[in-house]
Amino acid sequence: MNRKPIFAANWKMNKGAVETEDFVKSFLSKIQGQNFAAEIVIAPPFIALPKLADLLHTATAVQNAHAIQIGAQNCSEYDSGAYTGEISVLMLREFFVHYVILGHSERRSIFGETDASINAKLKKAREANLKPIFCIGETLAEREGGKLESVLRTQVTEGLKDISEKDLAETVIAYEPVWAIGTGVTATSQQAQDAHAFVRSLIAELYGADAAGKIRIQYGGSVKPGNAAELMACPDIDGALIGGAALEPQSFLDIIRNGTVQAQ
Numbered sequence: 733m734n735r736k737p738i739f740a741a742n743w744k745m746n747k748g749a750v751e752t753e754d755f756v757k758s759f760l761s762k763i764q765g766q767n768f769a770a771e772i773v774i775a776p777p778f779i780a781l782p783k784l785a786d787l788l789h790t791a792t793a794v795q796n797a798h799a800i801q802i803g804a805q806n807c808s809e810y811d812s813g814a815y816t817g818e819i820s821v822l823m824l825r826e827f828f829v830h831y832v833i834l835g836h837s838e839r840r841s842i843f844g845e846t847d848a849s850i851n852a853k854l855k856k857a858r859e860a861n862l863k864p865i866f867c868i869g870e871t872l873a874e875r876e877g878g879k880l881e882s883v884l885r886t887q888v889t890e891g892l893k894d895i896s897e898k899d900l901a902e903t904v905i906a907y908e909p910v911w912a913i914g915t916g917v918t919a920t921s922q923q924a925q926d927a928h929a930f931v932r933s934l935i936a937e938l939y940g941a942d943a944a945g946k947i948r949i950q951y952g953g954s955v956k957p958g959n960a961a962e963l964m965a966c967p968d969i970d971g972a973l974i975g976g977a978a979l980e981p982q983s984f985l986d987i988i989r990n991g992t993v994q995a996q
Contacts, residue, residue, distance in 0.1 A: 735948050737964065738904055738971040739988045740773035740803055740865060741978030742833055742952075749783040752776050756787045759981040763799060770971065770992040773831050773865075774978075775803030778819055785827040803831035803865070806839060809852035821860035832857050833973070835867040835891060837910045847890035854891065858899040865904045865950070865973060866891060868931070872911035881930055888934045897939050905949045906973040907931055912953030914975060921962045924951050928968035957986035964991035 747755065756774075776784055784802055808818035824832065834857065835850040850866075857864045868887040870880050884907075892900065907927050909919050919927070928949050936944035951963055952973035963969055972991060978984040 735946065735970045737770040737992050738773065738948055738950060739770055739984075739991065740775060740831065740833070740904075740906075740950065740971070740973045741984055742803075742805060742836070742973055742975050743774070743776045743780075743979060744805070744838070744975060745777060746979055747776055747780060749780050752780040752783050753787060755979075755981055756784060759800075759985065760787075762981055762985050768799070768988055768992055770988060771801060772799055772988065773801045773803040775805050775831065775833055778804065781824070781827040781829065789828070801830045802828055803833060804829045804862075805833050805836070807832050807834070807853055807857055807862070809849060809856050811856075821856050821862055824862065825860055829862060831863045831865055831904070833865045833867065833906075835887070837867065837869055837908060837913060841910070847887060850891050851893050851895075854895060854899075854903070858895070858902065861902075863902045863904065865906050867906045867908055867952070867973070869908040869910050869913075869953075872909075875909065875911065880927065884927065884931060885934060888931060889938070892938065897943055900935075900939055900943055901946060903947070904971075905931060905935075905947060906952050907949060908952035908973060914954070916954050918954040918956075918959055918963075919951075921966055924963055925966035925968055928966065932968050955987060957983060957990055960987045960991035 788800055804824050807821050807824060808815060811820055834853045839845045854864050868884055870883040874883050912919050931949055932944050935947055948970040950971045950973045951969050955972045955974045956977045974987060977987060
């Protein structure tokens with residue numbers, strides 16, 4: 733089934749408004765005249781969202797802006813109220829955010845997010861018509877302990893609990909083996925493909941073969957220009973969620989270029 737690849741830059745806690753402007757101006761100049769058969773997302777820190785939105789909607793950027801979607805790195809499961817430090821989905825909508833990364837392993841391990849809280853955020857995101865990038869993945873101990881499939885099954889089943897097929901169609905899954913995130917260690921293409929195929933089989937169990945064939949599943953975990961082509965050639969890998977290698981415009985572009993083909 734034809735699925736449009738999606739390449740998303742997760743800047744994590746890097747780049748404020750000034751650095752965001754420098755990156756975007758450079759990146760837009762590099763993609764000038766290019767039309768990749770892929771969707772491109774940039775997810776900066778919250779404080780840089782206004783600058784990113786402004787840059788992509790100015791007259792000078794409009795020729796290239798259609799190529800880039802704005803992403804956020806998280807959202808609250810609540811609409812408003814006494815939740816210090818939280819950002820609601822309606823606040824994100826004000827800055828033309830289309831995608832929101834949810835369930836990233838750093839949110840799970842450092843900030844204690846659970847499958848239940850991630851599920852609540854997925855639902856809240858869809859209420860606001862935001863498209864979740866739903867992250868899942870196992871630790872090295874879980875993989876070596878033979879728990880890969882049980883961990884992914886729990887994360888997928890609980891994370892997507894009561895999510896409709898219609899909302900699933902607007903969701904991207906990002907498989908990120910925790911042991912490969914920011915470590916420089918990348919899953920082999922066969923390891924990544926096997927995990928992606930398993931996740932797709934879980935979606936088929938939950939929603940049917942048609943939904944499973946349509947959903948996009950990204951790979952994340954030390955994706956670089958040098959390994960993008962091999963990973964993206966796998967039949968069940970539909971793009972990448974990229975951390976450190978997406979902090980530099982040329983590196984991000986090279987990953988997209990190496991991992992896809994330009995539309996004619």
